[in-house]
Amino acid sequence: MTDHPPFTALVADLPATVPFVGPEALERQWGRPVQARLGANESRFGPSPRVIDALCSAAPDVWRYPDPENFDLRRALANRLGVDMGNIAVGEGIDGLMALAVRLFIAAGDRVVTSLGAYPTLNYHVAGFGGSIVAVPYSGVREDLEGLVAAAHRSGARMVYLANPDNPMGSCWPATEVAAFAAALPSDCLLLLDEAYGELAPPDALPPLDPDQQNVLRLRTFSKAFGLAGLRCGYAIGHPSVVGAFDRIRNHFGVNRQAQVAALAALDDAEHLDWVVRSIRAACDRISSIASAAGLEALPTATNFVAIDCQRDAAFAQRILAEMARDGIFIRKPMAPGLDRYIRISAAPDDELDILAAALPLAVQRAQDAP
Amino acid sequence: MTDHPPFTALVADLPATVPFVGPEALERQWGRPVQARLGANESRFGPSPRVIDALCSAAPDVWRYPDPENFDLRRALANRLGVDMGNIAVGEGIDGLMALAVRLFIAAGDRVVTSLGAYPTLNYHVAGFGGSIVAVPYSGVREDLEGLVAAAHRSGARMVYLANPDNPMGSCWPATEVAAFAAALPSDCLLLLDEAYGELAPPDALPPLDPDQQNVLRLRTFSKAFGLAGLRCGYAIGHPSVVGAFDRIRNHFGVNRQAQVAALAALDDAEHLDWVVRSIRAACDRISSIASAAGLEALPTATNFVAIDCQRDAAFAQRILAEMARDGIFIRKPMAPGLDRYIRISAAPDDELDILAAALPLAVQRAQDAP
Numbered sequence: 091m092t093d094h095p096p097f098t099a100l101v102a103d104l105p106a107t108v109p110f111v112g113p114e115a116l117e118r119q120w121g122r123p124v125q126a127r128l129g130a131n132e133s134r135f136g137p138s139p140r141v142i143d144a145l146c147s148a149a150p151d152v153w154r155y156p157d158p159e160n161f162d163l164r165r166a167l168a169n170r171l172g173v174d175m176g177n178i179a180v181g182e183g184i185d186g187l188m189a190l191a192v193r194l195f196i197a198a199g200d201r202v203v204t205s206l207g208a209y210p211t212l213n214y215h216v217a218g219f220g221g222s223i224v225a226v227p228y229s230g231v232r233e234d235l236e237g238l239v240a241a242a243h244r245s246g247a248r249m250v251y252l253a254n255p256d257n258p259m260g261s262c263w264p265a266t267e268v269a270a271f272a273a274a275l276p277s278d279c280l281l282l283l284d285e286a287y288g289e290l291a292p293p294d295a296l297p298p299l300d301p302d303q304q305n306v307l308r309l310r311t312f313s314k315a316f317g318l319a320g321l322r323c324g325y326a327i328g329h330p331s332v333v334g335a336f337d338r339i340r341n342h343f344g345v346n347r348q349a350q351v352a353a354l355a356a357l358d359d360a361e362h363l364d365w366v367v368r369s370i371r372a373a374c375d376r377i378s379s380i381a382s383a384a385g386l387e388a389l390p391t392a393t394n395f396v397a398i399d400c401q402r403d404a405a406f407a408q409r410i411l412a413e414m415a416r417d418g419i420f421i422r423k424p425m426a427p428g429l430d431r432y433i434r435i436s437a438a439p440d441d442e443l444d445i446l447a448a449a450l451p452l453a454v455q456r457a458q459d460a461p
Numbered sequence: 462m463t464d465h466p467p468f469t470a471l472v473a474d475l476p477a478t479v480p481f482v483g484p485e486a487l488e489r490q491w492g493r494p495v496q497a498r499l500g501a502n503e504s505r506f507g508p509s510p511r512v513i514d515a516l517c518s519a520a521p522d523v524w525r526y527p528d529p530e531n532f533d534l535r536r537a538l539a540n541r542l543g544v545d546m547g548n549i550a551v552g553e554g555i556d557g558l559m560a561l562a563v564r565l566f567i568a569a570g571d572r573v574v575t576s577l578g579a580y581p582t583l584n585y586h587v588a589g590f591g592g593s594i595v596a597v598p599y600s601g602v603r604e605d606l607e608g609l610v611a612a613a614h615r616s617g618a619r620m621v622y623l624a625n626p627d628n629p630m631g632s633c634w635p636a637t638e639v640a641a642f643a644a645a646l647p648s649d650c651l652l653l654l655d656e657a658y659g660e661l662a663p664p665d666a667l668p669p670l671d672p673d674q675q676n677v678l679r680l681r682t683f684s685k686a687f688g689l690a691g692l693r694c695g696y697a698i699g700h701p702s703v704v705g706a707f708d709r710i711r712n713h714f715g716v717n718r719q720a721q722v723a724a725l726a727a728l729d730d731a732e733h734l735d736w737v738v739r740s741i742r743a744a745c746d747r748i749s750s751i752a753s754a755a756g757l758e759a760l761p762t763a764t765n766f767v768a769i770d771c772q773r774d775a776a777f778a779q780r781i782l783a784e785m786a787r788d789g790i791f792i793r794k795p796m797a798p799g800l801d802r803y804i805r806i807s808a809a810p811d812d813e814l815d816i817l818a819a820a821l822p823l824a825v826q827r828a829q830d831a832p
Contacts, residue, residue, distance in 0.1 A: 094675035094703050095619065095651040098568040104709040112714070114528040133524045142520040145719070149516040152691040152723065153504045155684070157485040182553065186712050197469040218710045248466065280466040304465035313526070320523040320718030332465050338475040339589045341557050343483070347691030348516070348719045352523065 100198065100220050109211040113420050125418030126442040126449075131257065131395045133317035134438035135369050137352065138362035141318065144355035145348055156347035163350050166357050167325055173301045176330035180353075182344050183322040184286055184309045189215045190336050191307055191326070195248050195280050196221040203241045204251040205233045207258065207426025209284065212251050221248075227428055231389055231397070232261040239274045250275055253284040255291045258424045258434050260391035265297040272297075272306050280332075281306045286324075287393040289315035290367060295392060304329040312349075314394055315366055316356040321349040370394045373437035380443065381435075384451040395436045397424075400454075404430035409460050413453035419445060471569065471591050480582040484791045496789030497813040497820075502628065502766045504688035505809035506740050508723065509733035512689065515726035516719055527718035534721050537728050538696055544672045547701035551724075553715050554693040555657055555680045560586045561707050562678055562697070566619050566651050567592040574612045575622040576604045578629065578797025580655065583622050592619075598799055602760055602768070603632040610645045621646055624655040626662045629795045629805050631762035636668040643668075643677050651703075652677045657695075658764040660686035661738060666763060675700040683720075685765055686737055687727040692720040741765045744808035751814065752806075755822040766807045768795075771825075775801035780831050784824035790816065 096102065113124050127134065160180035168175045181187035188211060196202060198220030204212055206225040213223050224245045226237040233256055242250050252271065255262040263271075272281045285308055288296050299308075307328040313319035323345060326333060356363075377396040378388035387399040400407040407423055411433060414421055423433040435446065467473070484495050498505065531551035539546045552558035559582060567573060569591030575583055577596035584594050595616045597608040604627055613621050623642065626633040634642075643652045656679055659667050670679075678699040684690035694716060697704055727734075748767040749759035758770045771778040778794055782804060785792055794804045806817065 094700055095566060095649045097565050097706060098571075100568065101565050101706065101709060106705065106708050108529070108708065108713060110529070110713070112526060112529045114532065115530055118532065127525070130526055132526060136521060136524050141523070145520040145523070146517040149513045150507060152512070152516070153507045153688040154498070155483060155501055155503060155690045156693070158479070158481070158483045159486055161485065161489065182712060182715050185714055189712055194468050194472050195466060197471065200469075277464075278466045317524040319526045322527070322715060322717050329465055334477065335468060335472065337477050337479065338472060341553060341560055342479060342481070343556055344553050344693060346693050346717045346720060349717060 104217060107214065109214045116420055120415070120418070122418060124420045126438065126445040127420050128436045128438055128442060128446065129420040129422040129434070130319070131314065131393070131436045132319045133314060133366060133394065134436070134442060135317060135366045137317040138356055138359035140355045140359045140362070141352045144351050148348060148351040152347060154347060155343055156345055156350055158342040160345055160350060163353050166354055170357060171299055171327065173299055173327065174330070177301045177327055177333060179326045179333045179336040180345050181324055181326065181336070181340065183313060184284060184311045184324040185211050186322065186344070187309055187324050187326050188212055188282070189218070190340055191282055192216055192219050192221065192249070193339055194332070194335055201245045201247040202249045202251065203238055203245060203247040205238070207424050207429045208233070208251060209253060209257060228259065231259045232256065232263065235263065235267060235271045239271060242275050242279050247276070247279050249280045249282055251282045251284065253286065254295060255287040255392035257287065257393065259397045259429065259432070260389055260393045260395055262291055262295045262392035264294050269297045275305065277305065279305065283308045285309060286311045286314055289363065290370060290394055291392045299327060302329065304332065307332055312353045312356055315363060315370070316353070317366065318349070318352055318356060321346065321352050323349040323353045369439070370437040373439070373443060376443050377435050377437065377446070380447045380450055383447070384454045386454065395434050397432045397434050400431050400433060402431060406457055407431050407433050409457035410453050413456045414449060417449045417453070419449055475588060478585065480585045487791055491786070491789070493789065495791045497809065497816040498791050499807045499809055499813060499817065500791040500793040500805070501690070502685065502764070502807045503690045504685060504737060504765065505807070505813060506688060506737045508688040509727055509730035511726045511730045511733070512723045515722050519719060519722040523718060525718060526714055527716055527721055529713040531716055531721060534724050537725055541728060542670055542698065544670055544698065545701070548672045548698055548704055550697045550704045550707040551716050552695055552697065552707070552711065554684060555655060555682045555695040556582050557693065557715070558680055558695050558697050559583055559653070560589070561711055562653055563587055563590050563592065563620070564710055565706055572616045572618040573620045573622065574609055574616060574618040576609070578795050578800045579604070579622065580624060580628060599630065602630045603627065603634065606634065606638060606642045610642060613646050613650050618647070618650050620651045620653055622653045622655065624657070625666060626658040626763035628658065628764065630768045630800065630803070631760055631764045631766055633662055633666045633763035635665050640668045646676065648676065650676070654679045656680060657682045657685055660734065661741060661765055662763045670698060673700065675703065678703055683724045683727055686734060686741070687724070688737065689720070689723055689727060692717065692723050694720040694724045740810070741808040744810070744814060747814050748806050748808065748817070751818045751821055754818075755825045757825065766805050768803045768805050771802050771804060773802060777828055778802050778804050780828035781824050784827045785820060788820045788824070790820055
């Protein structure tokens, strides 16, 4: 019998959902290792060798608590970005920062506007703090900027979420459109602008940083182009009065010492970053060719993954995914209506794309032949 | 002008407090490095060599997201503790788990009973979720179990916090007293039992684990005896219906891959743990002798630090701290009335205790001579 002290009313009503099943959980479920890890938009090109050296050199120091002010990393980021340290908060990945941002702005009953099929972890955190989601369908394969603005005004939303470049479709709006979008939102509504894939975007996609802008909080990460997903390190850029408020609620010692050391080393290796970005572009091109050869159609991408139109219904796309899983290939797909006939494949080096190239045509064939 | 979208009413009222100033911040403030890092109860005896090897070996893998289920680590902990995996949640240190536990049980207006001068991060999280603290003074140098029970009943508290062994005084209650304490609490009140120093406690201090007990949540950490403070890894042990609820609100990918790898390796080196525990006991004995030689009186300790009675008032103890800081020695002191004439010194190897031994008598002398 369950007879524990009662949870809060909010928690008691929350479902035990999990935003994502990790590849390790799939391996336990499958009973064998993943052969090609192409589903989590990790950087299969790995971290900089300087990161690896820094992690090893710092390993004997893990008895020390991390610097709760993340001082060195914030200073390095500020220098790189041309803003003040006060414009930057460091956190446990974008997921961690997103939870804090929601907690700052969203109380029970408040509304958050996002796109139908956008990043589910945002929705998870909004529900976790009692907010409710207003979901706007994509316009084709891009987030519907006009629709999002209209929904924000109509619903009295306190926050709007936009990922640019976008996940899961890989699409992108130019900076001018994003800036106009921010300006068109209600004045009491925060734009949470997720730029996780920013380093991979075309040069005209990221609006210039404006340290005086108070209604936009931008989220970036070391998980994608920098290849540090395992270390959980992201940062928020915004007005000091917003960014500074993280200090009222965050886990001050939460950003791991190894994460801080690695992020600093990663910032210091521009050459590696360039190589990764070039390698990802080449890998995405190859994924597109593999998709074409299998009779599918890849979308252009501004990220480290490719969304592929399977050109039939959601069930068909799901069957392709299941067939790929039988071959030990881990990929994911969008689930929202309108996006659910797509699958999403992450960039990877040629050895993994060889596995993909061999498996995808067969998976499509088997999915077509299924009863 | 500050004109950002409005925070929630709760956040708008929160002060910009910081539970602890880290030693790195002190170094920036002092403009020179800390000579003896004796204030944060870190394990100056360091992590196991197996941890260092594991961190280096795993460094090239940091491009992978961590396993969000913390499966291997939870399984190893379950085996070690003789409970099910469902009894264990892994989180970003006790600080991170504490925030989640507060969020599960404490809504705006709910009361949490703790000791006056106990771990301030608990109070920080309680305030952060709108709860209020009912603080019970220590009884001498131990937490006042009877007083805490009475306060819980009187205030209708939803949570009681007890650290056993205790921080900042290093004192400890035997397991039988802790069990009786848990049984005497109101049935709708959770006991949050902080056992951060559990590996350093006398064998009779930790109550046996009872996986069916629903009103106690126990918190443990790799930050103290295991020497992994920089990696932020702790765990909660409790009934599956309580522990499982963390999945409704936690940052699922929050526990860093390096932290999981290191914690597993640390569990695998019992010999290192034994050596650390013996070394800490010897160091605490030496700190007591150093205190005596300086005319102060050390308390017995069940932890990796020693509380030292400076035998005058809070201002005198504070002057000793300031004099130590002038010599580059980082220590902390309790601030609560009744405890504020004490200072608190963490165990360390002899090279740092040599610095302490040289500095403490002079610091006491200068504090006595101060106008």
